[in-house]
Amino acid sequence: MSFxxxxxxxxxxxYDAFMKLIGIPDDTIEKGRxxxxxxxxxxxGNNFTWSQIYPGHTLTNKFTTGQESELETMSGKKFKATVNLEGGKIVVDFPKYHHTSEIVGGNLVETSxxxxxxxKRISKKVA
Structure with a gap:
C-alpha cells in the first residue's frame, strides 16, 4: 500500500503525557496541542520524503527503507536510524521512542x- x-x-x-515524557518543553507542548x-x-518504491508542515516551519526527512538514514526529531535533533517496512507499517526507533506509521481505512495512523x-495520532487524507 502506498503512503x-x-x-x-x-x-x-x-499527546501531553507523551511529549512531557520525551522532554518537549511545556511551552512547545502548549503551542503544538x-x-x-x-x-x-x-x-x-522504497524511497520516502516525509514532511510535517507546521505553521511557519516544515520538518522533512528523506529515507530509503532498509537503509540507515540521517533523520531529525520534532525537537530538531539529528540522529541515524534504519527505517523498515514491516507488514505494511513504517517502523523506526527514535532516540527516545519507538514509532510506527500505517494506513488504516485511508487514514495515516502514527503510534509512538x-x-x-x-x-497515537490519526490524520485524514486530504489529497
Whole structure:
C-alpha cells in the first residue's frame, strides 16, 4: 500500500503525557496541542520524503527503507536510524521512542511508544 498523500491531523491520544515524557518543553507542548498540521508523504518504491508542515516551519526527512538514514526529531535533533517496512507499517526507533506509521481505512495512523505511554495520532487524507 502506498503512503503517498497529504494528511491533516484529525485526533491525538496521550499527546501531553507523551511529549512531557520525551522532554518537549511545556511551552512547545502548549503551542503544538491544537496545531492542525499537515503530513505530506511522497513514496517512490522504497524511497520516502516525509514532511510535517507546521505553521511557519516544515520538518522533512528523506529515507530509503532498509537503509540507515540521517533523520531529525520534532525537537530538531539529528540522529541515524534504519527505517523498515514491516507488514505494511513504517517502523523506526527514535532516540527516545519507538514509532510506527500505517494506513488504516485511508487514514495515516502514527503510534509512538515510550516508557509505557502510547501516543497515537490519526490524520485524514486530504489529497
Amino acid at each position: 503517498s498523500g497529504r494528511y491533516e491531523v484529525e485526533s491525538q491520544e496521550n 491544537n496545531f492542525k498540521y499537515t503530513t505530506e508523504v511522497i513514496q517512490d 511508544v515510550a516508557g509505557g505511554i502510547t501516543f
